[in-house]
Amino acid sequence: MRGPGILATVLALLLVAPPALPAQAHAAPVRCAPRKGGMQVAEPWGQRRLDPKRVWPLTTGEGVTVAIIDSGVDLKHPQIHVAKSVDFTGTGHRDCVGHGTAGAGIIAARYLKGVPFHGVAPGVRLISLKQTNDESGEVDTLARAIVAAADQGADVINVSIQAQDDPKLRQAVAYAVGKDAVIVAAAGNTTAEDGTPEPAYPAAYPGVLAVGSATRDGRRADFSNTATPVAVLGPGQDITSTWPGRAYMSGLEGTSFAAPYVAGVAALVRARHPELNQERVRWRITATADGGVGAGTGAGMVNPLLAVTAILPLEAVDAPVIAPPAPAPLPADAVSKAAQVDQGAIDLAIAIALGALCAVGLVVAARVFVPMGRRRGWRPGRES
Template identity: 35%
Template sequence: MLPAAVLASAGPLLAASPAAADTGLPRISTAPPQDGGCVKPSRRPPVDAPWPQQYIAPARAWDTTRGAGVTVAVVDTGVDAVHSPSLSGRVIPATAAAGTDCIGHGTFVAGLIAAAPRPGTGFAGVAPEAGIVAVRTTAPDGTATANSVAAGIDAAVARHARVIAVPIALARSSPALVAAVREAGRHGAVVIAPSYASGGTGTRSGDAPAPAAYPAALPGVLAVAALGPGGVPDQKLAPRTAPDPAAPGNAVMSVGPGGTGSFTGDGAEPATAFVAGAAALAVAAHPDLTPSQLKGALCPSEHTSTAAGLRRHERKA
């Protein structure tokens, strides 16, 4: 049985628990603050047992593995490796700049993947002993291009990441991005990306789907959709890129830059973190898994949530 299957052994789903409701936490997004500065540290402590942890129950896998020995790359805005104690000692910046995070999105995602439990709080990452390679691929305004994401994936591969989280949805691809994704697969890494942008990559007209999102639309990439509290689908736009798994993405809580406080965020971008964490648990226990085998374990059938799909896998194991 893959350890990731244990994530499906969640308790009762909470559709309207206090943790699932608006907590008043400061928000993290893919864009910088409107005042043009950096995200200010949060002074809000973590809420107990955020709803995603009750939904996918990652602690059920921790007796088997907590992701130790697996490197997960976060190709995003950087990761604050100094002021995030729950990630302390497990973040390796690919460059000096990648060890800081003005926008906060990369730190938020890294926390969902690998934040260590802290006494007195109910929050932890899915794989709390996994290592993080921080790769900054965005400009100061939070934007990225296909070529910058390609360079980020290449940097992740060069640092031997087996799981590459790219919480970025682009409207266009490029030959460099296609080649980077292909090369990642050749090196045994799986790329995980959102199947649509949280702000909407376009406005849907009638039954027209949203534009395809890259790198999610490329062959071999796990394309992730978001779920709301209780596992309710939260796609405001029907993505042309058909999602593989779906994972918690609405009213999600995690750490951020600048201190120990908590933030909240929404969308398919943070949902990629839960899938990346589950992938890290699986790879930690089964290092010989190929990207296609790992993808099959995480989404054994099309158009299913990660938790629901893993439930079926667990019953077969």
């Protein structure tokens, strides 16, 4: 009887106190109060400058998975659809900063009629990996999130975070690059208080597409880090994007908002040219940029249209072409050749025609002068 009694006791305990779930599933942030955004939004200058809609007839990024590693994403925003959300902080999926929601909107905000804001590649499959509850986070957590993004099959990984060099972070980047992910990272921001600029990681690692910040006039923003080996620039000053609370925020600045623009372009390239590996995608983006001058500008402002459509040297043209191929030439016998001119026949025809005209002339003369001769008895006319 002891066996059944023990079993009953265990069942009773399970019913009264079910097993506790992992702590991170129930933990909540100490404070979750992002700045309040607005309901009105105007078309951002960066969107006008890059004009990704010109590329949409070719691709909107469909079939490409983009991972955004940040502070989470507002899952209820009407313009953002997140296919999968992973929380590494143990504080829930809410974006308590706004940073991640803004980055997600720049990459993949869907087009809504009447709303002037949209993302660069609205057709992508977006996954969110929350690695922080503020604007920095721990390096170990960032490394874990990068590995997880690669394991989730991310084709493009956006990291709008600057950190210090760390063996775990370096290994995570190498792992993701080895799985053919394009890692796009912010080059980092510098201020007067920072002193001498230092390279930002993971942007400074080999194999990472480092993005600096550009102003409205296309020059490098003063705060954009020049110590990081920048590949290209993206709009990063006076930025407008999506925000928690189904809202929008303007006046954003930083390389962390420039990186999502380039990540969106990388997604467009991967969708249009699926045969290119991550290295060739990075090369294509830098080779088609608008050109840069000075430290920290790299190849200049990213150019979505050229990145997707340009035919570059040394690149196999196996992807879908921009225009249909030229039709094959017609066979030699498709059009009948003109017959050679028979000059003899032409001369004969002319002679016959002249003879006929002469004959007609004689007939006309006979009809006129013969009656006149008869009336006169064929006598010559009198002199007056």
